[in-house]
Amino acid sequence: MYDSDVSDEEWKLIKHFFDPVDNRGGAGAKHTKRTIVNAIFYLNKTGVxxxxxxxxxxxxxxxxxxxSQWNRGGVWEKVMDQLNREHRKKTAKKQRRAMV
Structure with missing residues (x-):
């Protein structure tokens, strides 16, 4: 829906970082973790x-x-490291193809 939303591919790479953090005591979540992550990325991108x-x-x-909970748990650092690693891999592959 927004440019800042994580793609399906990106979500597959990072969703496991958000799964262990749940303090609802077994109650069903009203909002998906992906929707919350997309909201945070939207805030980050737009500055709203x-x-x-x-x-x-x-x-x-x-x-x-x-x-806040994910920030205290160091989740964001792990997520950004994972996304950066994947981006670097893709960039390196594109550069190698361009050289051929």
Whole structure:
């Protein structure tokens, strides 16, 4: 829906980082982790204030709480490292093909 949304390929690479962090005590999640991650990436890309998050995303407080929890747990660092590694692999492959 937005340019900042993670692709299916990207989500497959990072979704396991978000699965272990769940403090709802077994209750079903109202919003998917992917939707919350997309909201955080949207905030990061646009610079919009938390409270101005578009209505298509979960409530800003829900997104903020997940962001804070994942930040404290070091999840974002791991996610960005994984995405950067994958990007570098793809870039290196493209450069090798261009040389041939």
């Amino acid at each position: 204030q938390w409270r101005l998050l578009p209505k298509e995303f979960p409530p800003w407080k829900t997104v903020y709480d997940h962001y």
